[in-house]
Amino acid sequence: MGRHAAPARRRAAGRARTPLWPFLLSFVLIAVAVAGGLALHQSRTEAEQPAAAGPKTPDIDLAARSAAVDKVLKRRSAAVLQDDEAAFLADIDPANQSLVARQRILFTNLKQFGFAKLAYQQLSQQYDDAVTTKYGPSTYLVAVAMTYQIRGIDSVPVRSMLGYTFSERAAGKWTLVSDQDLDKRLPRGSHEEAWDTGDVLVKRAARVLVVVEKGQQQLATKLIGIATSAVKAVSKNWPGGWTGSGVVIALDDKIVRGADYTVPKNAEDALAMATWVYRTLPGEVSGEGERADSYVVINPHNRTRIDARTLAHEFTHVATAPYGAYAPRWLVEGAATYVEFLPMDGAQDLALPKYRQEVRTKYLAKAKSLPADAVFFQHPDSSYPLSWLAVDYLFERFGGTEVATLYQELAALGTNQAERDRIMTEHVGLTEAALFRALKTAAAS
Template identity: 45%
Template sequence: MGLLAAVALVSGGVVYTVEQREQDARERVTATRTATPSPPPPKSTKPSKVAASIAARRVAIDTILLRRAEAVRTGNEAMFLADVDPANAKLRAEQKILFANLVEMGFQELGYSQAEERFNPAVRRAHGSTAYLVRILMRYQIPTVDFTPVTTELGYTFVARGGRWLLTADNELDADLGPGAHREAWDLGRIEIQRGPRVLVVVEKGDTARGRSIVAEATEGIAQVTAYWPLKWTGSVLVIALDETDVRDARFADEDIESAASTGTTFSSLPGEESADGTVAGGYIVINPNERDRVDEILLSHEITHVATADLGGYEPLWLAEGAAEYVSWRGIEAISGSAEVAKWEQEVVDEAVPQLAALPGDAGFYQNSADVYGVSWLAVRQLVRKIGLDQVEELYEDLARNGTDQSARDRILQTRTGLTEATLWTSLTTYEPQR
């Protein structure tokens, strides 16, 4: 379900930033001035034409990026398309759809900035010697959903033509960006948004009935999380339900094909930008397109629990993250269907799932494990709730999420708060007999 999967930014080729080039140019100028101090200054002390053109290019691209953000804020399509290559009809059509989607999102904040230049000989051959391939940081904030502005990546190709810079491609760097980059909901065809008091649902344009249904189910899911998980969470939920198997970092076409939904993290600073792990801001829910007709409050209460805990730090073990989410969703099942349904699953976990494992499910390979690791994780959380109470389990979760950076820290925190380690907690599961 991908909530805590580490996101690695893959740098393709040699990264040599514009800033580094400008610094090199300044150092060369300084060295020349030191060597030839007599007036008038020799010609070699002036900034080179290359450095000047690089600086001019940076200003020109920054201006384009500012103009694109302003166009979205003001709903000005002509301004948004003004810097898109007029010879590229396909790109212009795609950019019209992108513009409409961005306006529909209703961002509270939106901005684009250049990160570093990337070099690709094939791109240079395709577009000519002026081709400029650059990683772009898109920083945005969706009202009520994002507590703080978050960042995603893009890759733009610009060319100089007729004395100006034009955007001529927006996908030629995709393979070298982080997982899910350029796969946000607004990048994937024309969308519409259905809204509730604390819910935004993204569906394909015209899929209105489905969007409204999911809003209702997500509203019920939020109520369940509020009722059954002690953390006081006041946020809103973004649910993406598109006919796409690859959205953000949810890839339902391959390893996650059996998952009904996935909650992927958002970052206020991306991994590798300010820190190796990045800074988690929250999470968005993505529905498996094959499961869109079966979305209910039980499924969504599980995912919303992940969203509500996403910004705590992300270092909690997966058995605790998934066990807590299952705990909330099964409390909802119990409220709807009664305790017999829960008792039946509990017995199945004890009889069938626990014997297949030798320890609590580890983070590595958690989602590929053929055993019912969700059930075992749920049973472990239920054991902790019985031992120390739900409020203390929630506090344990927060402590581990912020400070459980390795197994030693996890065991120390777990033992301090519960008197157990993961090993002794597992032993208690192997000897547990459901009470009837």
């Protein structure tokens, strides 16, 4: 993909199961950010707008409009933090009953998350003749950045996107008349949050937050238990220790954040996806956006198959998400699978020596190289075992600290094969090709 899109990583379920090994399969997606022509810069004054930017409304004081809308947005964020539903709904068009109902649900959802910080910021004005025709000449369609930090979950403030339509219903009084007009033009993976989907239930434990449909207390309790075990496992087993938190979203909706379970292959095979959370949005500082973390979204079709090992795999992706987007997929998925398969409280230990030998015999003997990024997910049945074997070898020979350091540098700088080989040679004295040959030699001995 081009530099404006983050690479997608998926883990599909293998259909062949070995009696020696309970394959615990999950699915990882690093959400693709597709800007779709939507500029992600702060709104400009009329004098700064290019002549062909869109229709002008000279009778509207743009500076006054910007200031008025800023006040609306500040009232809304303050209302959530202060648990004031009336203030949150005060600037909504009362004649639009469906909008009022959606926003009331949104408020109820938002207050459950426990934000330490919450703010809304106008970005760029958008233009749509149909929307202007519907709401009148004063229509103001604007992309909005939501900056938030969930208390005890997000280590730094992160950003999401939404789109609002305002109209001047009285002199200087700007009213929110729609919250859906920009949905299809917003970047994938940086909107459609869990709180946007309908009535939800949020349940917490130490370093864990779970989101389910309203009323699904039993599911929430189950997920809290296995997520807590998974967080402890990753904290213990990832080199240097992971001190972050795990967010698990298990809703009936098939599209949440960057997860799309309407795609047939995803719906059938996927268990869960770790979706990026952005410190800066795609297009603000870089085309890909700057990652802060990941939230895990569970496939509603396969909810009963989720266990602590599945979440340990996904939380390893969460732990490594801040490193960057350029690590080879064999390392990304191999590291997550490595942690997933380690001994874990509440989970039966796995027969790793037997599995190691099986991978060597069944997959390594037929392979000609480590799984390449371009074809990794075309052959998941072999890609995942081989990736695990490579990471297992690196941990055994060089130790966890060196593997974690290697991962960090590859993720940050491994933009091409030459850079990957340089970084690997510097850290472990092996290129990717040499690592594969070392796996062959170890198997032969």
